[in-house]
Amino acid sequence: MLNWLLRPFSWLYGGITDVRNRLYDKGVKQVYIPPVRTISVGNLTVGGTGKTPHVDYLLRRLKRSYPVATLSRGYGRQTKGFRVATPSDTADTIGDEPLLLYRKHGPGVVVAVGEKRAEAIPQLLALANPPSAKIHTIILDDAFQHRPVQPHLNILLTDYNRLFYKDHPFPAGRLRERRNGAKRADALIVTKCPDNLSTSEMVRISESLKPFVRGNIPVFFTGLRYGKPVSFAGISIDALPNELVLVSGIARPEPLEHYVQQHFNRVRHLRFADHHRYVAKDLETIQAALPPDGVVLTTEKDFVKLQPLLAKIGGDVSRFYYLPIDVAFLTGEPEFLALLDKEMC
Template sequence: MQYPLQPALKVLLSPLSAIYGAGVLLRNTFFKWGIFRGREFPLPVISVGNITVGGTGKTPHVEYLAALLRDKFNVAVLSRGYKRKTRGFAVVSTESHVEEVGDEPLQIKRKYPDVTVAVDGNRVRGIQKLCRCKGRIQAVLLDDAFQHRWVRPGISVLLTDYSRPLKDDMLLPAGSLREFVSAKERATTVIVTKCPPDIKPIERRIIMTDLKLFPWQSLFFTTFSYGDPRPVFSETVPFPEREIIRSEKYGILMVTGIVSPRPLRKHLRSISPRIRQLRFPDHHRFGRKDVARIKDAWNSPGENLRMLITTEKDAARLRQTTGLDDELKRNMYYIPVSVKFIDGCGESFNKKIIDYVGKNKRDHILC
């Protein structure tokens, strides 16, 4: 979980950032000089990633791409499966366990069961194995792969959070940058994510100026669109009507294990102003003590908590958490999130992606 550091702490950590930066610089220099070489594949490869630690909306953007391509091409999603307890290559099914494949790959598979989803920390090996899968994969989406330079994608999408400008950040551990801001030159497309839906043109121009992109790089702006609450479990009862929530003053228990839950909390205020929040670290595995903490919060006297609402990513883990009683399961919902391009620029983005995949889709049997 990333929190803004105090200025004094940033100063104390800056020597460690310098050491970290030297390692990053050396690695990138080796790739630049050809000592390390990325591999190209005879099929379309689209990478989605960032140069900051978490919280830019990678999974919703990968889902957007999967939804865009799935009806026209046999597309696969390849992730490293962050925080899974297994190693090597694995194909994700809707019944996979979160500890075997990770929460985000499982979320994508449950949302799009007809899309091939796989995990492998070694992306080169993962693509090779996908090429040998039945069904003739025609394109691969790499989730969180901007730093994985062993694969050379045809399109590299770099995400940057609207609320965390790159120019104001520092390298780890003093800041949240995984590498220098100059690394953005490797991207073919840059997307500023989590923008206010009503972001003004002048503000977009300021961001464009600050990013200092090259003419051959495309820039887009997106925001999040929140859907209606959906049941986490099969036994979850229908979500209460908004009028009943307001008239009966129902409260919400908000449970999250993500980097930045603030946008979700803001959205939930449109449902009920009475929100009790439990915040856990990103990708948190819920254990017995966590379940006890959730139960205690749910049963707090005087708060009239009637709905437990979480994120789609947390729902993937909570479904497989033991110890949740029937009452919690009956009242547990998640909020689906989707990507929306601002000012209709999504058509241009979609055309760019579809044209690239259509012209380069694989007709080979092996990679």
């Protein structure tokens, strides 16, 4: 009932985003085209489609052949303006997701943040020190609605569990704009798919997407793969103690919770808001929930915030672990890599 009551506000919100998009489409609002190859990774939905694992995937593959940088607004940081990640940065200075990417790829990849990306890209390219002086490719994280920049390749993500064509604009739904915004996409990835997703189901989803996308753009299907638990001290192990507390501060923790329930003896799940800024009181809550012989299991994104907090208060890191995460293509990975190679020429 509430959904129907909110529909008029969704129509109004969708109309406002339509006008904004039309101003960019018609050239009324200025659009910056970067002088180097630029890939945008984004979505139509508010949070939870797996952008960061897909940016991580792109960085790992592209940095083998090209000097690569990634640029985001640095959501949740306490700073403003353009900033390049350094070893001294924290989630407060650049945001949790950029910090995670820097921990995994820096300094071989330039990780930068800046709210106004049309202004940040020239600053990024103007940096004097390598590898930034030779940047070939910039990956824009969460930039599908950032219309002031025109990327060379626009990758749109949609969660298999909440496909955008079944949703509505805010506030009746979780869409940032109307579904026809998907026509700006050059490729579409259905994320967080189950491993046993059938070919017929992939075909059905692809057909359902056609009315909302441009031409015959390629549609790919990916799932999440969790690695072996890693201690906060950096040691990978095959098994954890029988009892654990799951801690997460991500947009949609259901797939993570489902995986943990299948593979571990979970005691309790402490769920925090996406991009949660942990404080000492949160650690007290977490440690109070721990059984005598139990451990804490968390995500990579939460790890980069909890680890320095533990170090600051002198906490016992031996009882804290995180799950590495990766993206796996169900089908079509060679075709996706060929698309990247084509765009990178």
